[in-house]
Amino acid sequence: MVSIPEYYEGKNVLLTGATGFLGKVLLEKLLRSCPKVNSVYVLVRQKAGQTPQERVEEVLSGKLFDRLRDENPDFREKIIAINSELTQPKLALSEEDKEVIIDSTNIIFHCAATVRFNENLRDAVQLNVIATRQLILLAQQMKNLEVFMHVSTAYAYCNRKHIDEVVYPPPVDPKKLIDSLEWMDDGLVNDITPKLIGDRPNTYIYTKALAEYVVQQEGAKLNVAIVRPSIVGASWKEPFPGWIDNFNGPSGLFIAAGKGILRTIRASNNALADLVPVDVVVNMSLAAAWYSGVNRMMKTITRLHKAMVFLEYFTSNSWVWNTENVNMLMNQLNPEDKKTFNIDVRQLHWAEYIENYCLGTKKYVLNEEMSGLPAARKHLNKLRNIRYGFNTILVILIWRIFIARSQMARNIWYFVVSLCYKFLSYFRASSTMRY
Incomplete structure (x- = not known):
């Protein structure tokens, strides 16, 4: 199989959550380790008076990208900031941006999510479930999409002691929950939240489980991969050890303990610290997308090989059929019907037909662009x-x-x-x- 950098060569990647902790590390690693990637479209919303381009530029000017700036000073040219609001209908994309994304995107990394444990249910559903569903609907329109990579959490099914690498049935149908939240007022939503989430600890865990189910069901025709990191912490090695930019998870504990603010914490000596470095999660995501994309091509090759085996009997033998009834039928047609309902294959120009056949497989089966045909013929x-x-x-x-x-x-x-x-x-x- 091709290497990971070779797979991403010439690809157009769509990234959500690029201003978040995980998303920005993935962006840096992708551009640094796969320098021949063509473009990275980042969906960013306006915030605090900053345009999407300004927000992305603020991220790129941070220390995280120091190594990339040294190794590839022109990396900014590959990043295209697109104004989008994941919580709005159709992601609030302009028609022009939507057309570019649909025509060009090869790989999607969906990293955007609210990670606040105390988020109210309505907002958590909006950010983690509805936004994911809308992105899936957009992905279904993409002409050249190879992989949809969804970043979930290892705790999506933490109400189970043993968790397999499968998507479990959700506690409630996401569509019914979304419809219900439309007519409920905030007070009612807050009242029913504890009953809805049940034995899950918070709305974040609850909605991430629903999002996985949405990805599985709505994206059934897509080539989908799901990554489930546990508690994401500071970088292990890349781009340099110990990089972190937030107070979430262990970071807040370490800072509070280091400052002497936190002296004790309730915990169990028998519980494992399920902590994973952010660069490991990013490497896993890039590798999983590579594997899914390559195996998609291998599955196609395997399917074609099986088809050739099945056709071998027919391509290795010849028959002679009597066509008297067909000739009789053709003779019964009047001249106008012969044109409108043509069944005379003797008129078929086989060279032209086979050429159109090949072009049809390229355009309609593989969903490839036809603009490159002159260069391909040359x-x-x-x-x-x-x-x-x-x-x-x-x-x-x-x-x-x-x-x-x-x-x-x-x-x-x-x-x-x-x-x-x-x-x-x-x-x-x-x-x-x-x-």
Whole structure:
């Protein structure tokens, strides 16, 4: 299989949550380790009087990107900030931006989410479930999408002691919950929240489980991958050890304990610290998307191979069919019907038909752009000329070798005949002298 950097070469990536902790690390790692990626579209909303471009520029000017700036100073050219609000209908995308995204996107990394444990249920559903659903609906329209990578959490099913790598049935149908929240007032929502989340600790965990189900159901026709990190902490190695930019999770505990504010904490000595470095999560996400994308192509190749095996019987044998009834039917059609309901395959121009057939598989099955056909034909002609030139040179070399060997054989033959002649002459002379 191709390497991870090779897979991302020339790809267009759509990233949500680029201004968040995980998203910005993923952006840095992608641009630094896969420098031949074509473009990265980042969906960012306006906030605190800043435009999406200004918010992205603020992220890129941070210390996290120091190493990338040294290794690739022009990396900013690949980043395209797009104004979007994930909580708004159709992600609040302009028609122009939507068209670009639909035509160009190859890989989606959905990292955006609210990570506040005390978020009210309405907002948590809006940010973690509805936004995910809207992104899935957008992804279904994309012409060249290869992978939809969804970042979830290992605690989505923390009400279970043993958690498999599957999407479990949700406690409630996400669609019904979304419809219910539309008519409920805030007081009612707050009252029913404890009953809805049940044995899950907070609305974040609850809505992330619902989001996984939405990805599985709504994205059934997409090539979907889900990554479930546990508590995401500071970087392990990349871009440098210990990078962190928030007070969430262990960071707040370490700071509070280091400042002497926190002296004790309620915990169990038998409980494991499920902490994972952010660069490990990012590497996992990039690798999982690579694996899903490559195996999508391998599945296609395997499917085609099976199809060829099934067709072998028909491509290896020939039959002769009687067509008297078909000829009778054609003769019964009047001239106008013969044109409108043409069944005379003798009129078929096979070269043109096969060419259209091939173009149709490219356009309608593989959903590939047709604009590159002239360049592809030019490249094909170049390869054909190279093959013809190589074959010509090969034939000339073989001919020269054959001629050379023939000349050598002729010289050997002359030598043997000459030797025999001399021997016979010597033998004849010796006999004459003897007599």
